[in-house]
Amino acid sequence: MGKGEYKGRSSVDGWEYDAIMQKVSPYMADFQDLLGTVIKEHFGERKIDIVEIGFGTGSTTKAILDNNPQAYIRAIDIDLGNREVAEEKLGNLANRVVFTESDACKYLGYLPDSSCDAVATALFLHNLNNFDRLLLIKEIYRAIKPGGLFVNADKYALPDPGFRKAQAWLMDSYKKHLSDRPDVLESWIKHELEDAMPDVLMRASDALRQMKMAGFYNPRFVYRNGIVGLLVAEKQ
Numbered sequence: 001m002g003k004g005e006y007k008g009r010s011s012v013d014g015w016e017y018d019a020i021m022q023k024v025s026p027y028m029a030d031f032q033d034l035l036g037t038v039i040k041e042h043f044g045e046r047k048i049d050i051v052e053i054g055f056g057t058g059s060t061t062k063a064i065l066d067n068n069p070q071a072y073i074r075a076i077d078i079d080l081g082n083r084e085v086a087e088e089k090l091g092n093l094a095n096r097v098v099f100t101e102s103d104a105c106k107y108l109g110y111l112p113d114s115s116c117d118a119v120a121t122a123l124f125l126h127n128l129n130n131f132d133r134l135l136l137i138k139e140i141y142r143a144i145k146p147g148g149l150f151v152n153a154d155k156y157a158l159p160d161p162g163f164r165k166a167q168a169w170l171m172d173s174y175k176k177h178l179s180d181r182p183d184v185l186e187s188w189i190k191h192e193l194e195d196a197m198p199d200v201l202m203r204a205s206d207a208l209r210q211m212k213m214a215g216f217y218n219p220r221f222v223y224r225n226g227i228v229g230l231l232v233a234e235k236q
């Protein structure tokens with residue numbers, strides 16, 4: 001997976017991205033908060049070292065830090081263009097974050113075995129094709145310490161008609177909230193269609209299978225809303 005292959009929503013800056021997300025996917029904030037609480041429930045008050053992949057504008061980073069005062073985050077993204085947005089959002093919490101620009105596969109590939117307590121990510125993994133996704137999940141498994149955790153809030157497709165229904169809802173939400181921004185609407189719809197390509201679509205059932213293949217224990221969805229699910233798995 002090369003840097004150039006990321007099919008991002010680059011037509012908006014970070015603040016605008018956040019504002020649009022609040023309108024088109026208002027439930028995402030709940031997912032991000034819950035992701036933080038899942039980490040808290042797992043580790044309690046222990047000091048923990050988390051790798052967050054694809055921190056973007058830092059909303060998930062903030063949810064993790066808010067819920068886990070003892071957590072330190074190595075936040076990586078293939079593009080640091082939104083680092084300032086993330087830093088402004090985090091304020092003092094940014095003291096517990098080290099930002100790094102890197103491709104996720106390269107970064108995880110260089111991490112030593114059992115070198116972090118958890119890997120967290122949101123709305124990133126669905127961008128990869130199924131092959132790259134499995135490679136990355138295997139690297140994530142290798143990098144997490146025994147007893148550690150993987151948690152991902154992301155688009156996980158249910159069997160049809162569930163997926164088509166959820167996708168149609170999202171497309172309608174885009175059309176409703178982006179009617180004044182036809183350029184953005186076009187690129188976000190294009191992104192949705194690319195996410196649904198057969199070699200890319202992240203099906204919930206395949207995702208659970210991939211997690212088990214990589215060695216994870218008890219991968220499961222703890223929360224779902226429409227097209228998005230919160231997947232949690234442990235390394236024993």
Ligand SMILES: C[S@@+](CC[C@H](N)C(=O)[O-])C[C@H]1O[C@@H](n2cnc3c(N)ncnc32)[C@H](O)[C@@H]1O
Pocket residue numbers: 001006008032053054055056057058059060076077078079102103104105121122123124127
């Ligand atoms: C949709 S944003 C999600 C942002 C954030 N996680 C959130 O919850 O709002 C996806 C992020 O993944 C990053 N990304 C895409 N491909 C990547 C890769 N191969 N390695 C690391 N980061 C990547 C993008 O630059 C983008 O910031």
